[in-house]
Amino acid sequence: xxxxxxxxxxxxxxxxxxxxxxxxxDIEAELPDAPSYSAVRAHLRTLEEKGHLRHEVEQxxxxxxxxxxxxxxxxxxxxxxxxxxxxxxxxxxxxxxxDPKSAKLKKADLDRLAQLIEEARR
Amino acid sequence: xxxxxxxxxxxxxxxxxxxxxxxxxDIEAELPDAPSYSAVRAHLRTLEEKGHLRHEVEQxxxxxxxxxxxxxxxxxxxxxxxxxxxxxxxxxxxxxxxDPKSAKLKKADLDRLAQLIEEARR
DNA sequence: CAGCATGTGCTAGAAAACTAGCATGTTCTT
DNA sequence: AAGAACATGCTAGTTTTCTAGCACATGCTG
Numbered sequence: 001x002x003x004x005x006x007x008x009x010x011x012x013x014x015x016x017x018x019x020x021x022x023x024x025x026d027i028e029a030e031l032p033d034a035p036s037y038s039a040v041r042a043h044l045r046t047l048e049e050k051g052h053l054r055h056e057v058e059q060x061x062x063x064x065x066x067x068x069x070x071x072x073x074x075x076x077x078x079x080x081x082x083x084x085x086x087x088x089x090x091x092x093x094x095x096x097x098x099d100p101k102s103a104k105l106k107k108a109d110l111d112r113l114a115q116l117i118e119e120a121r122r
Numbered sequence: 123x124x125x126x127x128x129x130x131x132x133x134x135x136x137x138x139x140x141x142x143x144x145x146x147x148d149i150e151a152e153l154p155d156a157p158s159y160s161a162v163r164a165h166l167r168t169l170e171e172k173g174h175l176r177h178e179v180e181q182x183x184x185x186x187x188x189x190x191x192x193x194x195x196x197x198x199x200x201x202x203x204x205x206x207x208x209x210x211x212x213x214x215x216x217x218x219x220x221d222p223k224s225a226k227l228k229k230a231d232l233d234r235l236a237q238l239i240e241e242a243r244r
Numbered sequence: 245c246a247g248c249a250t251g252t253g254c255t256a257g258a259a260a261a262c263t264a265g266c267a268t269g270t271t272c273t274t
Numbered sequence: 275a276a277g278a279a280c281a282t283g284c285t286a287g288t289t290t291t292c293t294a295g296c297a298c299a300t301g302c303t304g
Contacts, residue, residue, distance in 0.1 A: 003129070003132075003133055003154050005129065006128070006129050006261090006291060006292090007125070007126070007127065007128050007129065007132075007260095007261095007291080007292095008291075008292070009291090010125075010129075010132075014206050017206050017207055018206050018207075024252095025250095032125050035292070035293060035294080036293070036294055036295090037251095037294095038294055038295070039292065039293045039294060041251095041252075041253090042254090042255095042293075042294090043291090043292080043293095045253085045254090046291090060250095060251070060252095060299095060300065060301080061251065061252095062252080073207065074207045075224060077203055077206070078207075078215070078218060078219060078224075081199055081200065081203050082219075083140065084139050084140050085139055085192075085195065085196045085199050085200075086196070090219045090227060091227055091228075091232075093200070093219055094216050094220060094235055095234070095235065095238055096196060096200060097200065097204075097212045097215055097216045097219070098212075098216065098235070098238050098239060098242055099242075100241075100242050102197060102200070103212045105212060105213055105242060106213075107243065109211075109212075109213035110213075110242055110243050111243075113213060113216055113217065113220070114243075116217055116220050116221075117220060117232055117235055117236050118236075119222075120222050120227060120232055121229065121232050121233075128261055128262090128291090129261080129290095129291095131261090146281090146282095147280095147281095157262070157263060158263070158264055158265090159264095159281095160263080160265070160266095160282095161262065161263045161264060163281095163282075163283090164263075164264090164284090164285095167283080167284090168261090182269095182271080182280090182281070182282095183281065184281085
């Protein structure tokens with residue numbers, strides 16, 4: 001997780017990571033306490049200058065993408081979470097995610113995870 | 123994850139969540155691009171006024187704690203991660219954490235997780 | 245065509261964040 | 275006692291963030 005992003009910049013990058021790609025209007029709609037469309041665009045311009053995102057033109061409209069690939073962003077975010085909240089232990093993080101008190105995982109999901117754990121044990 | 127925290131405020135709260143409790147000097151030592159001791163203290167005062175942390179006096183020195191309990195903070199952070207990077211699917215997040223390409227979990231950890239999954243399946 | 249809706253580039257002012265310094269207090273060492 | 279080290283409360287100046295508005299462009303509709 002990038003520690004140089006300001007409050008708003010971070011919110012905007014989170015929206016982009018969640019949606020994969022988005023127009024300025026999409027982003028505005030997803031932001032907490034959303035500012036005006038033009039304020040969102042000003043932030044997007046800054047983030048693009050910093051290299052955090054890029055845009056493409058689709059039907060005369062800009063669509064924005066994170067520059068870091070999704071897999072890389074995911075890994076970075078997971079590592080930050082594990083370090084910050086789980087004492088660096090991925091297993092503790094998994095245990096929290098599996099915990100039936102937190103999230104009701106579907107049977108199919110549990111079957112799949114049991115399989116993955118079996119594979120990781122070899 | 124609290125979206126109203128500024129860049130520095132967020133960094134400071136992360137340190138507190140990681141360490142559980144910390145003095146201003148501890149926090150300064152852990153911050154990326156750490157400012158001066160007095161700058162850190164100014165931030166801590168702001169965060170305390172906002173209710174995010176509190177302090178106790180230990181040997182004439184302030185020690186700071188997050189006000190939200192650790193379990194609650196963890197859940198909130200996990201939910202934010204899952205929503206932002208894993209399309210809302212805890213199972214996908216677990217799969218990423220277990221992935222041998224990302225983290226080499228110990229056998230004891232895997233055994234424990236296999237057990238937890240068995241229990242969650244019932 | 246004119247007007248409206250929607251889009252972008254850019255600007256600048258307001259607000260917030262960030263920072264370090266000063267004054268004061270406490271404890272320890274010489 | 276004096277000085278140094280370490281601590282806090284507070285301030286204010288600097289920098290960054292945040293915001294919305296203006297000018298201009300494009301496409302659609304009546």
